[in-house]
Amino acid sequence: MSDEKTAVPAAPLPVFAEPTPLGLLGLAIGCAALLPIAFGVTLTPSALRTAAMFCLLFGGGCQFLAGIMSLTNKNLLGGTLFTTFAFNWVMNWWALSGLAEGRVPDAHVVLSVDLCFLVIFVVLTYAFGFYSKLLFAFLLDIDALYAFRILKELLHAPAAFALPIALATVVLAAIAVYMAFAILVNTAAGRPVFAMPGPMFTPSTSPPPAAH
Numbered sequence: 001m002s003d004e005k006t007a008v009p010a011a012p013l014p015v016f017a018e019p020t021p022l023g024l025l026g027l028a029i030g031c032a033a034l035l036p037i038a039f040g041v042t043l044t045p046s047a048l049r050t051a052a053m054f055c056l057l058f059g060g061g062c063q064f065l066a067g068i069m070s071l072t073n074k075n076l077l078g079g080t081l082f083t084t085f086a087f088n089w090v091m092n093w094w095a096l097s098g099l100a101e102g103r104v105p106d107a108h109v110v111l112s113v114d115l116c117f118l119v120i121f122v123v124l125t126y127a128f129g130f131y132s133k134l135l136f137a138f139l140l141d142i143d144a145l146y147a148f149r150i151l152k153e154l155l156h157a158p159a160a161f162a163l164p165i166a167l168a169t170v171v172l173a174a175i176a177v178y179m180a181f182a183i184l185v186n187t188a189a190g191r192p193v194f195a196m197p198g199p200m201f202t203p204s205t206s207p208p209p210a211a212h
Helices: 020-038 045-072 076-100 107-128 133-154 158-189
Strands: none
Touching (some): 020 045, 020 076, 020 158, 045 076, 076 107, 107 133, 133 158
16 A cells, blocks of 8 residues: 555635625615515505516526526535525516516415425525524525415415515525625625624534445
């Protein structure tokens, strides 16, 4: 057996600068556009069309760019989350645009997709817990948001869940902005101006079991 140490290949350099703040700020702006509607401040066709464009450009556009750049940088979790969520923002654009013209999305199809999204985001919540408690809280809020949407439809109680959905949207935007600022400002300052908590879970250091 050779005593020479096996050389470990260096990690590939990222192709793009860190795209996470772009996706988070786009998400926050999309959420902000939905808040006047979620809180019942305005439900006019003009408000719906205006919110729809913000959802398309910032929610969908920024998150799609962030997702593709993250995947190119070999960031599997971030790229998967941003890219998947980007198309959901495009669906928000389509739904709001349709509502402005009096066309209501089919509730059964939306419920079925929301159930699928809830399963996806619950698993992603666990996965992101290995990176940061704040990311875990961010995904947990998304889980709550989808749970409220599902319960609203199953219980036929839109009024009862309107406020919880609106508040969950506020929390989502707030956490997204904080994390984006933490990455941008901490990187520029070279020190932790915005505190970022450590992981919720500790990953295993043992090697995976051998395949049979």
